[in-house]
Amino acid sequence: MDAPNPTVIDCDVHAVLPSIGALLPFLPAYWREQVEQTGFKGPVDTWYPPGLPTSARPGSAPAGGGPAASTVELIQRDVLGEAPHPAFAILNCDCAVETLHNPDAASAVAGALNEWISAAWLSRDKRLRASIVVPSQFPELAVREIERRAREPGFVQVLLPVRSEAPYGSLNFRPVFAAAARHGLPVALHFGGVPGNPPTPVGWPSFYLEEYAGMTGVFQTHLISIIAGGVFDEHPQLRLVLAEGGFAWLPAMLWRFDKNWKGLRREIPWVRRPPSEYVWEHVRLTTAPLDAPEDPAQLRSAIAQLGSEDMLLYASDYPHAHGDSASDPVWEGLSGALKAKIMSGNARALYRL
Amino acid sequence: MKTPKKPPAGDPATLVDCDIHNHLTQEAVARYLPKKWQDYDRQFGRRSSPGDFYPKATPMASRTDAWPPGGGPPGSDLAFLRTQLLDAWPIEIGVLNTLITIKNQYRDYDAALATAANACQIAEWLAPEPRLRASLLVPFEDAALAVDEIRRHGGDRRFVQVLIPSRTSEPLGQRKYWPLYAAASEHGLPIGIHFGGWSGGHPISGAGWPAYYLEYHTGMIQTFQAHLISLVCEGVFEEFPDLKVVFIEGGLAWIAPLLWRLDRSWRQLKAENPRLRKAPSEYVRSHFWLTTQPVEEPPGPGQFLEMLSQLGMDDRLLFSTDYPHWDFDNPDSALPSAVPAALRQKMRRDNARALYRLN
Numbered sequence: 001m002d003a004p005n006p007t008v009i010d011c012d013v014h015a016v017l018p019s020i021g022a023l024l025p026f027l028p029a030y031w032r033e034q035v036e037q038t039g040f041k042g043p044v045d046t047w048y049p050p051g052l053p054t055s056a057r058p059g060s061a062p063a064g065g066g067p068a069a070s071t072v073e074l075i076q077r078d079v080l081g082e083a084p085h086p087a088f089a090i091l092n093c094d095c096a097v098e099t100l101h102n103p104d105a106a107s108a109v110a111g112a113l114n115e116w117i118s119a120a121w122l123s124r125d126k127r128l129r130a131s132i133v134v135p136s137q138f139p140e141l142a143v144r145e146i147e148r149r150a151r152e153p154g155f156v157q158v159l160l161p162v163r164s165e166a167p168y169g170s171l172n173f174r175p176v177f178a179a180a181a182r183h184g185l186p187v188a189l190h191f192g193g194v195p196g197n198p199p200t201p202v203g204w205p206s207f208y209l210e211e212y213a214g215m216t217g218v219f220q221t222h223l224i225s226i227i228a229g230g231v232f233d234e235h236p237q238l239r240l241v242l243a244e245g246g247f248a249w250l251p252a253m254l255w256r257f258d259k260n261w262k263g264l265r266r267e268i269p270w271v272r273r274p275p276s277e278y279v280w281e282h283v284r285l286t287t288a289p290l291d292a293p294e295d296p297a298q299l300r301s302a303i304a305q306l307g308s309e310d311m312l313l314y315a316s317d318y319p320h321a322h323g324d325s326a327s328d329p330v331w332e333g334l335s336g337a338l339k340a341k342i343m344s345g346n347a348r349a350l351y352r353l
Numbered sequence: 354m355k356t357p358k359k360p361p362a363g364d365p366a367t368l369v370d371c372d373i374h375n376h377l378t379q380e381a382v383a384r385y386l387p388k389k390w391q392d393y394d395r396q397f398g399r400r401s402s403p404g405d406f407y408p409k410a411t412p413m414a415s416r417t418d419a420w421p422p423g424g425g426p427p428g429s430d431l432a433f434l435r436t437q438l439l440d441a442w443p444i445e446i447g448v449l450n451t452l453i454t455i456k457n458q459y460r461d462y463d464a465a466l467a468t469a470a471n472a473c474q475i476a477e478w479l480a481p482e483p484r485l486r487a488s489l490l491v492p493f494e495d496a497a498l499a500v501d502e503i504r505r506h507g508g509d510r511r512f513v514q515v516l517i518p519s520r521t522s523e524p525l526g527q528r529k530y531w532p533l534y535a536a537a538s539e540h541g542l543p544i545g546i547h548f549g550g551w552s553g554g555h556p557i558s559g560a561g562w563p564a565y566y567l568e569y570h571t572g573m574i575q576t577f578q579a580h581l582i583s584l585v586c587e588g589v590f591e592e593f594p595d596l597k598v599v600f601i602e603g604g605l606a607w608i609a610p611l612l613w614r615l616d617r618s619w620r621q622l623k624a625e626n627p628r629l630r631k632a633p634s635e636y637v638r639s640h641f642w643l644t645t646q647p648v649e650e651p652p653g654p655g656q657f658l659e660m661l662s663q664l665g666m667d668d669r670l671l672f673s674t675d676y677p678h679w680d681f682d683n684p685d686s687a688l689p690s691a692v693p694a695a696l697r698q699k700m701r702r703d704n705a706r707a708l709y710r711l712n
Contacts, residue, residue, distance in 0.1 A: 054621050166561035167568070199559045200579035201572075203523045209622045210524070210582045213615045214559075217575035221558040224568045248613055252606035252660070255649035257571050263680060264410055264567040291614035293663075301659060302610070307652070322621070 003085070004127060007340060009347040010086040012190075012243050012286045012315035013079050015093045015121055015130070017042075017113065018070040026115035031108040042109050043096035045194040049208055053321065060319035068319040072124045079318045080127055086316075087344070088353050090156065091130040092190055092243065093117055098137045098161055099194045106135035107145070114149050122154035129351065131159035131188055137195065139172055143179045150183035156351045157186040161193025162218050162245060169225030174234070177226075181235035186284070186350060189222055191215055191244035216291075219245040220253050223283065227257075230270040232282045239350055241284045244317055246291035251305035254279060280308040284350055286315035287342065289322030296333035303334070312342045313350070365698045367445035368684055369705035371644045372547075372601050372673035373438065373485075375449045375478055376428035377470050385469035385476075393462055400456065407566035411679045419677030427677035431478060438676045439484055442684045445702070446711050449478060449487040450516055450547050450601060457522070457552045463492035467502050471512075479511045486709065488516035488545050494552055496532040503533070507540030513709040514543040514599060518550020519576035520557065526580070526587030534593045543597035543642070543708065546580060548573050570680075577603035578611060581637065585615070588628035590636045597708065599642040602675060606649040609663035612637060638666060642708055644673035645700065646682035654691030661696070670700045671708065 017023070020035055020042040027035065034040045048055040056068035060078060069075065079089050095113055100106040113133045122128050132149045134142035142158075149155045158180045160168065168176075168189070180187045192215075198204045199211055199218055219242055232238060254276040261268075261275055271278075292302045303312070331339060347353065379399055383391055411417055413426055419437065421430035428434065439447060451470060455463050467490040474487045489512040491499035499515075506512050515537050523529065525546065537544055556562045558572050559579075577600050590596060612634040619633050629636075643666065651657050661667065674682050688697060706712055 052622065053624075054618075162560075164560050167558060167563050168560075170561075170564060195560075197559075197561065198555065200524060201555055201557050201559055201576045202519075202521050202525070202579050202583075203555055205524050205579070205583055205586070206527070207586050207622075207626055209615075209618055209625055210579075210586045212622070213611065213618050214579055214582050216611070216614065217578045218559040220575060221560045221563070221568075221572055224571050225563050228563070228565050228568050246610075246614055248610040249607060251651070252604075252610055252649060253571075253574075255606055255651050256574065256604055256647070259647065259650045260567055260571045260680075264570070267408065267410075267565050267567050289617070291610070291617055293613050294617075298663070305651075305656060305659075322617075 004080070004087040005085040006087045007344050008084040008086040008314065009344040009353065010079060010089040010316050011313040011347050012288060013075060013089045013091055013318045014069045014320070015075070015091040015117060016067045016070040017093065017095050017116070018066045022120070023109065023112040023116055026112035028108055031105065043099045045096045045099045048320070052208065056319045057321035072121050075128070075318070076125060079316060080125070088127050088129055090351070091117065091121055091128055092159055092188070093130070093133055094159070094161060094190050094192055095133060096194045097133060097135050098164070100135070103135070103138050103141060106138060107141045110135045110145050111148070114145065118152060118154065129154055129156045131155070131157045133159055134176070136160045136164065139176050143175045146176070146179040146183065146185070150185060157188050157241065160187060160189050162189045162191055162215065162222065163193030163195050163199055165195045165197055167225030168222045169227070169229030169231055174231070177231050177235055177238060181238045184237065186239040186241050188241035188243050189219065189245070216246055216249045220249065224257060227275045227278050228268050228271060230268065232278050233270050238282060239284060240282055241286065241313065243286045243315070244288065245285065246289065247285040247287070247306065247312060248292040248302050250279070250285065251307070276307060280311070284311055284313050284346060286313045288315040288317035290328070290330070294330070296330045299330050300333055309338050309341050310346055313347045314343045365702045367443045368672060368701040369711065370438070370444050370447040370674050370676070371671040371705050372646060373447045373449050373676050374428045374678065375434065375451055376426050377451050377453065377473055378425065378429055381473050381477065382466060382469050385472040386465055390462065390465040398456070398462065400458065407569060409566050414679055415677045416679055416681055431482060435482070438674070444484060446705070447485050448513060448709070449474065449485055450545065451488070451490060452518070452547065452549060455490060455492055457494050460492055460495040460498060463495070464498040464502065467492050468505070471502065471506060475511070486511055486513045488512070488514050489542070491515055491533070493517045493530070493533060494522055496530055499533045500536040503536040503540060503542070507536070507542065510710070512542070514545040516545050516547060519546050519548055519573065519580065519603070520550045520552060520555070522552040522554050524579050524583030526583030526585070526589050531589070531592065534589060534596050538593045538595045543599050545599040545601050546577065546603070548602035574604055574607055578607065581611065581641070582615065585633045585636045586626060586629070590640050591628055591630065596640060597642065598640055599644065599671070599708070601644045601673070602646060603643065604647070604649055605643050605645065605664060605670070606660050608637070608643070609660070641666070642669040642671055642704070644671045646673040646675040646687065647680045648682060648687055654689040657689050658691055667696055667699060668704055671705045672701045
């Protein structure tokens with residue numbers, strides 16, 4: 001086995017729950033009984049249609065059956081054990097806890113997921129780190145879960161599904177950011193989520209392609225909301241990670257946002273700098289799937305338009321298959337210093353690894 | 354009449370303004386309603402719509418100097434619109450986009466309002482002012498009724514497109530809207546999709562209601578993103594190969610990045626939608642036009658030109674002011690001077706002449 005490469009950190013690897021059965025040892029007695037006696041399966045909705053070519057790269061499912069990326073051995077073999085041999089990988093378990101409308105169920109399942117992540121993944125490999133799963137639809141319960149996990153080894157950020165019923169900058173959600181900030185944890189908004197409301201401002205699309213490509217709009221809503229709401233003014237140390245949402249859309253949005261801020265800032269007087277300055281300081285974005293132009297020269301200009309070299313975090317997005325990797329020739333055109341920041345420097349600073 | 358300002362050096366002598374808001378007051382429209390609908394209008398009509406309850410920078414989101422001296426709201430007085438806009442710059446043609454009127458309540462009432470508003474536009478705006486053209490108002494959430502209205506005026510060249518506000522009840526590629534596209538195609542009319550509106554049902558983002566007008570205004574782009582994706586993915590341009598779509602007040606800069614993402618995803622997910630025969634970007638670059646205001650402002654003119662080159666739609670950019678709204682783009686200064694003269698001429702005049710058949 002090749003030694004871990006200290007110059008690579010993979011900031012988005014999926015740890016997939018094989019079934020509610022894996023959580024039984026970690027659920028409270030009441031919920032164990034509900035699972036055993038009522039057939040309750042927990043959050044079964046999955047954002048990725050499992051049969052799609054992009055959902056799982058070939059060979060990423062366990063030989064003995066079960067979903068892709070559902071055992072630590074697969075991650076060890078396919079992510080840590082393969083070029084570029086990342087020194088660390090950040091696990092995101094996006095398990096649709098937001099579909100559970102019963103607050104006790106949501107809280108119990110989120111808690112059990114974190115126990116499972118700790119026992120079945122973090123304790124099995126020192127190179128793994130993980131995001132804290134929270135019942136994001138119940139901010140008060142989410143705060144409790146953050147308080148419970150923040151000091152446990154291996155948990156390095158708070159995970160929120162990007163799709164939600166309300167923009168995360170709304171007043172009701174502030175305690176979650178406060179809890180993350182209190183513990184020095186970044187908050188990651190990750191592609192997907194199943195909150196029940198449509199993913200566009202004009203209703204439901206027909207095709208997965210539409211939802212997939214259009215998801216950048218939902219990222220935009222939250223970013224605008226969090227900045228306009230003054231979340232970064234309240235928590236100057238807070239960092240926000242936009243995971244699996246692309247990055248090429250960001251400059252155009254900031255040009256519009258900055259222009260509107262100039263015209264309308266009287267409405268949000270606590271926001272005293274142009275939004276782009278908040279973004280450079282507080283926001284980080286993972287690279288996979290790469291939705292930038294395929295021409296390396298155009299990719300370089302798309303990255304330059306971001307306006308800061310501190311923002312991109314390399315990610316494989318394992319087991320999803322979007323056709324990009326750290327060995328992609330598009331990265332070769334970047335300067336050595338920028339490439340080093342994207343591959344590990346920015347993540348090292350963010351997660352203090 | 355004031356002497357028009359001279360266009361900046363290198364610009365064409367005249368320009369076409371592709372987004373002007375004339376305000377048809379309730380009283381003005383009511384004059385053209387049949388009696389039974391006048392009664393209905395008084396008793397039940399004109400409920401306000403959610404999503405408008407933000408303080409919007411200025412009264413009626415308008416320039417504070419745009420209130421006509423003779424009374425009435427901004428954009429309601431043709432004489433003052435001439436003074437403040439048409440005569441102040443060398444505007445050869447201005448396209449009117451009336452934003453109110455269709456409320457998406459009782460569909461027959463919507464249809465009556467659209468018919469009355471179009472009659473009002475002809476009598477009070479288009480007939481007295483030859484420099485003006487208008488977008489046709491239609492009850493767009495009911496395609497059959499909308500088709501009736503398109504048939505009524507489709508031969509009148511003063512109506513240059515069919516107007517749909519961007520906050521619809523479904524993504525615009527959905528088949529319930531297709532009869533409207535068929536009728537528009539038949540009459541050679543583009544579909545103009547304009548920032549805003551309300552059709553009921555959905556908050557103004559894919560993740561609920563934002564707190565501030567600044568968010569509403571910045572995030573409105575997402576309605577255009579959803580429509581672009583939907584119109585392409587549903588195969589609308591395979592079904593209606595002559596259909597033209599104009600995004601009005603929807604910005605420019607977000608389109609190239611979205612197309613990179615859409616093209617890449619389509620290549621992997623082609624099997625989901627066999628109707629599409631080309632990359633999504635090819636449909637967009639051959640069926641869409643874009644008005645400029647409020648034009649995005651990258652940090653420098655170099656990045657503005659880079660954005661235009663990534664967009665690759667030089668023949669499809671249409672200058673607009675958005676008069677009388679607060680975020681009015683001034684024809685003298687809105688486009689960075691680094692934009693080459695040949696492209697300015699296309700944006701300020703020639704593209705609009707070709708699209709709207711103004712010659």
